[in-house]
Amino acid sequence: MKQPKYLFNPGRMSRQDNTLKFTPVDEEGREGQPRFLPIEQVGDLYVFGSLDANSALYNFLGQEGIAVHFFNYYEHYTGSFMPREYLLAGKMQVDQTKHYLSAKKRIEIARRFVEGAANNILRVLKYYENRTRSTVDCADATLSEAVLTVERLLAAVPLATDIPMLMGIEGNIRQTYYDTFDAIVGATFCLEGRSKRPPKNELNALISFGNMLCYTACLSTIYHTQLNPTISFLHEPGARRYSLALDIAEVFKPILVDRLIFRMINKRQLQPSDFRVEIGGCVMREAARKRFVQGFDEQLKETIKHRVLGRSVSYRHLIKLECYKLQKHLLGVEEYRPFKAWW
Known part of the structure; x- marks a missing residue:
């Protein structure tokens, strides 16, 4: 079964028959023990250190449908190598473009993304509100007020008549949500x-890093559908970015990223000593970055009982189901309803 692979150390990667050979290289140029990754076991590659590779390797990765996502020293996502789209279909391209060009159709889909994100934000807030309810303190009051504010803003989403107005509502929801993080x-x-x-x-630093992991997970999932990742509805399509992944990530960030952050901090799996502040900003130390990535990867594999399908599905598969629902909407088969957590 294909699984994402994470490369934290700088090194050199090459093809050896049908296997990827990764040789770590330290700052003095000394080579470490090579690692061999059978190609049939590799989903995506996440590169957090410098990677030395040639075009022959990328041709091989492209043939195997393996994406490579790059992050710089400060955990910022810098870009992806994406293989040629193998599932793109002409009708889907035309219908996706038509929905973007039609102001009425576009705002309808964009509203659904904001509704999904806001509902999942509310689910997170209510969970922690219930946890603090037994002790009447400022934390409980902050969360209760935030729930009311987000509910009021969510009620205004259907009234948004254009994308800038909708983005303004979404921004206020996010700001209200972030104001509760300290509590x-x-x-x-x-x-x-x-x-x-x-x-x-x-x-x-944790929020930014987690959001980028969620974005790349959504991007990789879109690649395995007929959707075009450059044509979006809530975020404005732009040069050199896969903006549809930003749209879909909005729905899943509260569930996949924020819950993970809160859980790891509250269980003391992350401490202030796991970070260092530099001129370029605050960054995680390598050991903490590995723990967080491992936690995110485990969460994507975690399964829940799906209410509609009646079977257990992973969080990663939930993202794919979201893409399929969007496809059906664009083709006029079924109206798109965003994923809303129920637990």
Whole structure:
């Protein structure tokens, strides 16, 4: 079974028959023990250190449908090598483009993405509100007020008449949500407002890194459907970015990323000592980065009992189901309803 592989050390990768050979190389140029990755076991490659590879390797990866996602020293996502789309279909391309070009059709889909994200945010907030309800303190009050505010903003989503107005509502929902993070994680970490490039503290670094992992998971899933990842509805399509992955990631970030962050912090699996602040921003130490990536990967593999399908599905498969639902909407088969967590 294909699984994503994570490369944290700098090194050199090459093809050896039908196997990927990765040789770690330290700062002095000394080679370590090579690792061999059978190609049939490799899903995507996530590269967090410098990678030395040639065009022959990328041709091989392209033939096998393996994407490579790159992150720089500060855990910022920098780009992806994506194989040639093998499932693209002309009718889907035409219908996806038509829905983007039609203001009415586009806003309808964009509203659904915001509704899905807001409902999943509410699910997270209510979970932690219930946990703190037994102790009447400022944390409980902060979460209760946030729930009411997000519910009020969610009610305004159907009234948004254009994308800028909708993005404004979505931004207010996110800001209200982020204002509760300090109450959820306690005194160990402090958000002090959302900052991205660079993240100014530990919690911001975790959010940015987790969001990029969610984005690349959505991008890889879209690749295995007939959807075009460059044609989006909530986010504006732009040069050199796969904006549909941003749309779909909005729905899943509260469930896949934020819950993981809260769980690891509250279980003390992440400590302030796992980070360091530099001129370029706050970054995770390598050991902490590995723990977080491992936690994210395990969460994608975790299964839940699907209410409609009546069987257990993984979180990764939930993302694929979201893509399939969007495809049906674009083809006029079934109206798109965003994923909303029920647990």
